[in-house]
Amino acid sequence: MSQPVRVRIGPSPTGEPHVGTAYIALFNLAFARRNGGQFVLRIEDTDRERSRAEWEAQIIQGLRWLGLDWDEGPDVGGPHGPYRQSERLGLYREHAERLVESGRAYRCFATKEELEALRAEQKARGEPLGYDRRSRDLSEEVIRANLEANKPYVIRMRTPRTGQTVVKDRLRGDVVFDNEGIDDQILLKSDGHPTYHLANVVDDHLMGISHVIRAEEWISSCPKHVLLYEMFGWQPPEWIHMPLLRNVDKSKISKRKNPVSLDDYRRRGFHPRAVVNFLAMLGWTMPDQREVFSLEDFVREFDFDRVHLGGPTFDLEKFTWLNGKYFREVLSEEELTDFIRDAVLGRDRIRALVPLFRERIELGEQFIPAAEYFFSGAVEPDPTLLTPKKRSLQELGPALDGLAERLDAVHPYEPEALEADVRAYTEEIGWKPRDFFMPIRVAVTGRKASPPLFDVMAQLGRPLVRRRLKDAARVCKNPPRAG
RNA sequence: GGCCCCAUCGUCUAGCGGUUAGGACGGCGGCCUCUCACGCCGCAGACCGGAGUUCGAGUCUCCGUGGGGUCGCCA
Numbered sequence: 001m002s003q004p005v006r007v008r009i010g011p012s013p014t015g016e017p018h019v020g021t022a023y024i025a026l027f028n029l030a031f032a033r034r035n036g037g038q039f040v041l042r043i044e045d046t047d048r049e050r051s052r053a054e055w056e057a058q059i060i061q062g063l064r065w066l067g068l069d070w071d072e073g074p075d076v077g078g079p080h081g082p083y084r085q086s087e088r089l090g091l092y093r094e095h096a097e098r099l100v101e102s103g104r105a106y107r108c109f110a111t112k113e114e115l116e117a118l119r120a121e122q123k124a125r126g127e128p129l130g131y132d133r134r135s136r137d138l139s140e141e142v143i144r145a146n147l148e149a150n151k152p153y154v155i156r157m158r159t160p161r162t163g164q165t166v167v168k169d170r171l172r173g174d175v176v177f178d179n180e181g182i183d184d185q186i187l188l189k190s191d192g193h194p195t196y197h198l199a200n201v202v203d204d205h206l207m208g209i210s211h212v213i214r215a216e217e218w219i220s221s222c223p224k225h226v227l228l229y230e231m232f233g234w235q236p237p238e239w240i241h242m243p244l245l246r247n248v249d250k251s252k253i254s255k256r257k258n259p260v261s262l263d264d265y266r267r268r269g270f271h272p273r274a275v276v277n278f279l280a281m282l283g284w285t286m287p288d289q290r291e292v293f294s295l296e297d298f299v300r301e302f303d304f305d306r307v308h309l310g311g312p313t314f315d316l317e318k319f320t321w322l323n324g325k326y327f328r329e330v331l332s333e334e335e336l337t338d339f340i341r342d343a344v345l346g347r348d349r350i351r352a353l354v355p356l357f358r359e360r361i362e363l364g365e366q367f368i369p370a371a372e373y374f375f376s377g378a379v380e381p382d383p384t385l386l387t388p389k390k391r392s393l394q395e396l397g398p399a400l401d402g403l404a405e406r407l408d409a410v411h412p413y414e415p416e417a418l419e420a421d422v423r424a425y426t427e428e429i430g431w432k433p434r435d436f437f438m439p440i441r442v443a444v445t446g447r448k449a450s451p452p453l454f455d456v457m458a459q460l461g462r463p464l465v466r467r468r469l470k471d472a473a474r475v476c477k478n479p480p481r482a483g
Numbered sequence: 484g485g486c487c488c489c490a491u492c493g494u495c496u497a498g499c500g501g502u503u504a505g506g507a508c509g510g511c512g513g514c515c516u517c518u519c520a521c522g523c524c525g526c527a528g529a530c531c532g533g534a535g536u537u538c539g540a541g542u543c544u545c546c547g548u549g550g551g552g553u554c555g556c557c558a
Contacts, residue, residue, distance in 0.1 A: 012558045047557055112556065119555090128485050129554055154556055172488070181486055181554090189556040196558050220487055220553040243489080250550060281507095285496060289506055308496070311551065315494050318508040328521065 005037025006210050010044040010200065013055035016261035017062030019314070020215060020245055020253060023279045025068045027242055028213045030280075030295075030302040032071075040207060041073030043084045044200075046193045051086070062262035066272045067295060080207040085199050092194035095202050095232070096155045096187050104231040105187060107153040108135035109146050130183045131156070155188040157228065165223040170211075170240040170304055177223040185224050197221065201228040204237060213240045216311070217252065240304060243283045243311045250313065255408065258314055264463045268377075269344055271331065274323040282312040292325055344375075352459055356451035374460065379446030381472045386442045388435045396439050397476030399429055403440070404469035413462050415454040422454070443472030 007028040011021045032039040041063070045051035060075055072078025082088055099105035108131075110118075115131065122129050136158065138146075146153065160179045167175040187198035194202070204212060219241045229236040247257035254260065259268075265275055273294065280298045281291060284307055290297075327336055353371050361370050373379050387393050403425055410421045426436045441453050444465055450456050457465050 010558085014558075044558065050557075108556095115556085126484070130485095152556095167487095169488095175487070177486070183554080186556055191556075193556085195556070200558095215552095216488065217552055218558090223487095241488085244552070246551080248494090252552070281495070283495090289497060291495090291507055305499095309489060310491095310496090311489075312496090313494060315508070318495065321508055324521090 003210050004208070005032055005035040006040065006208050007032050007037065007213055008040035008042050008204070008207065008209050009214075010042045010203075011059050012044040012047060012050075013052055013059060014047060014050040015055060016263055017059040018260055019262060019265070019279070020260070021059065022063060022066055022068065022262060022275070023245060023282065024213065024215055024242060025063055026066075026276060026279050026298075027284075029068050029070075030299050031211065031213060031304070033299040034302045037210070038071040039069075040078070040080070040209070041070040041075075041083065042203060042207070043074055043086075044196065045084060045086045046196065046199050048191060048193060056084075058263070062266075065262065065266060066276050068276070085194070085203065088199075088203065089192060089194075091206070092198055092202055093188065093192060096194070096198060099157065099187070099231055100155060102231075103158065105155050105157050106136060106138070107143060107146075108156045108184075108186075109138075109151050109153045110134060111152075133184055136184060152190040154186045154190050156184040156186050157224070157231070159184050159224075159227060165226050167219065167222045167226055167239055169219065169222075170238055171307055171309060172241070175219065175222075179223075179227075182223050182227070185221075187228075197224050197228065201225050201232070201234075205229070205232070205234050209237050211238045211240060213242065216241045216244045242307065243309050245282065246311045246313045248313055250311070253314055259316075259463060261463075263461075266343070267461055267463060270319070270323050271326050271339060271343075273330070274319075274326040277326075278319045278322050282314070283308050283310075292322070292330060349374075356455055356459065360451065373445045373447070373450075377464070377467070378471055379444075379468055381442050381446050381468075381475055383475055385446075385448055386439050386472060386475060388439050390435050391431070393476045397473045399431065399436065400439065400443055400469045400476065401473040402429065404466050404473065407462065407466060407469070410462075413458060415452070415458045418457050419454045439472070440469075444468050 009021065009025045009028055011018075029039050031037070041060075043056055043059075045056065056074075060073075063070075070076065072080060072083065074081075074083040077083075085092075096105060100107065110131075118132060119129055135156070159182045163179045165177050165179055165182065167177070169175050185197055186195050188194055203209075222239060222241070226236055245253040247253055249257065251257070259265065262275075266272075276295050276298075277293060280293070280295075286293060286297075286301055287306070293301075331339065353374060357367060357370055361367055368375075383393060386396065388396055403422065406421065406425050407418070410417050422437075422440070423433065426433055437453060438448065441450055441456075442448060444453070444457060444460065460468075
C-alpha cells in the first residue's frame with residue numbers, strides 16, 4: 001500500500017521565470033499525472049531581500065504559458081495552504097522551537113560578521129570552510145543572559161558528529177554521507193524567516209509530499225533534510241534528483257552564458273509546445289526514440305527509468321530546429337496563424353509601439369518599414385554609422401560590450417531606469433553622452449534616426465538589446481571590409 | 484581543497500554481457516527545384532584510460548583521469 005503521489009515545485013521569486021524551473025516542473029507534472037497524483041506549486045519566498053511579488057506573478061505566468069498546470073498553489077488555492085512560505089512563518093518558528101526543546105537544535109548567537117571572519121580565517125589557513133559549532137554547547141546561563149540582553153540569534157540543527165546519513169535517491173541508489181562532514185545548518189534566520197532546509201522539510205511533510213523531484217544541485221544538502229525528517233520523527237519522501245541543465249561550457253546553466261528566462265524564448269517566438277517538447281528530451285527519451293511528442297504523450301510514457309544522468313547541454317540550435325518542426329509539421333496552419341498573430345505581431349506589441357511612431361508616420365504603409373527593427377533579430381550595424389564623432393571604433397567595442405553586461409542588472413527594464421543606468425555608465429567610462437548615445441542607437445536600431453533611445457530599448461526588451469549591443473561590439477572589433 | 488554526482492559521435496541520446504555501436508541536431512556531398520527553404524538520399528563522426536570478473540565487456544567491479552555540483556542568516 002503506497003501513499004498517494006503528491007509532488008511539488010518550489011520556485012523562489014527572485015528573478016525571471018527560469019527554464020530550469022520549467023524543466024523540473026515538467027518532470028514533476030509528468031510523474032504526478034502518470035500516477036494519478038497531485039502537483040503543487042509552492043512559492044518559496046523566504047529570502048526577504050530578494051523576493052518580489054512581480055517575479056512571482058511572472059513565474060506563474062511563465063509556467064501557465066507552457067501549460068504546466070498545478071492542482072494546488074497560491075493562485076488556485078487548495079487544502080494545504082497557504083502556498084506562499086512567507087505566509088507560513090509561524091509554522092517554521094514553531095517547528096524550530098520544537099527541535100530546540102528536544103535538544104535537536106540550538107540557538108547560536110554568532111553574528112554574520114563573526115562568521116565571515118571565521119570563513120576568511122579558514123580560507124587563509126586552507127582549512128575546510130564551515131561553522132565551528134561555537135554555540136553548540138553554550139550553558140543555560142549564557143543562553144539565558146543572551147536572550148535577556150535581546151541578542152539576535154539563529155537556530156541551528158544539532159547534527160550528529162559520527163555515523164552516516166544515507167540519501168536513497170531513486171536514480172542513483174544509496175548516496176552515503178559521513179555525518180562528520182555535515183554542518184550545523186541554520187534552520188531559522190535571525191529575522192525569524194526559515195532557511196530553505198527547514199521550510200522545505202516542514203512544508204513537504206505538512207503538505208503530504210510523497211516524492212521530491214528537484215535538481216541535482218540539492219543532493220549535497222539532502223542529508224540535512226534526511227536528518228531533519230529523523231529529528232521530527234517523520235517519514236521522508238522519496239528523493240529524485242534530476243540532472244542539471246548546462247551551458248555550452250558544461251557549467252550549471254546560467255543567465256551569463258545562456259538565455260535562461262522563459263520570456264526570452266517566448267519573445268523570440270518559440271512555441272510553448274515546442275519548449276515543453278524540447279525540455280522533455282533533455283535527459284529523457286521516448287521508448288521508441290521519437291523526438292517530436294506532446295505533453296500528453298510524455299505523460300503517458302513517463303518513467304524515471306528512462307532518465308539519463310549526464311547533465312545535458314542546452315543546445316539552442318537543436319531547440320530552434322524543433323521549433324521549426326512544430327511550425328511546418330505539428331501545428332496546423334490555423335494554429336500557426338494564430339500563433340504568429342498573437343505571439344509575434346500581437347496587438348499588445350503593436351499597441352506599445354504606436355506611441356513611438358505616431359508622430360513619425362503619416363500613412364499606415366509606413367509603419368512596418370519605420371518599426372522594422374522591432375521585428376527583426378539582428379540589425380547588422382554599419383561601422384560607418386557606428387563610429388562615434390570623437391572616438392574610435394576600437395574604443396567603442398569594449399564600451400558597448402560593458403554596457404551589455406551592465407544592463408543585465410537594470411531593473412525594472414523601463415525607460416527611466418535605463419536612462420539612469422546608461423548615463424551613470426557613460427560617466428563611469430569617461431564618455432560624453434553626446435558621443436556615446438548615437439552609437440548605442442545605431443547598435444540597437446541599425447539607424448541614426450529613431451524614437452527616443454530609452455523608449456526604444458525598453459520596448460525591444462533586455463534579451464534583444466543585449467544581443468544587439470554584443471553584435472555591434474563585435475562589428476567594432478572586426479569591421480567588415482567596405483565594398 | 485573536503486564531500487558528493489556524472490562519463491557513448493562537436494551536441495541531445497539509444498544500448499540494460501554477444502550489435503557492422505542505432506537515431507536526432509549540426510557539418511559535408513547529392514537529389515528535388517525558377518531562387519531560398521522544406522523534404523529525400525548518402526558521407527564523415529563516439530564507447531575517457533588502466534586493471535579485474537567473464538568463453539565474451541560500451542554494458543559488471545575497482546583505480547585513475549576528466550567534467551560538474553556543493554561547502555551562505557540564497558534558494
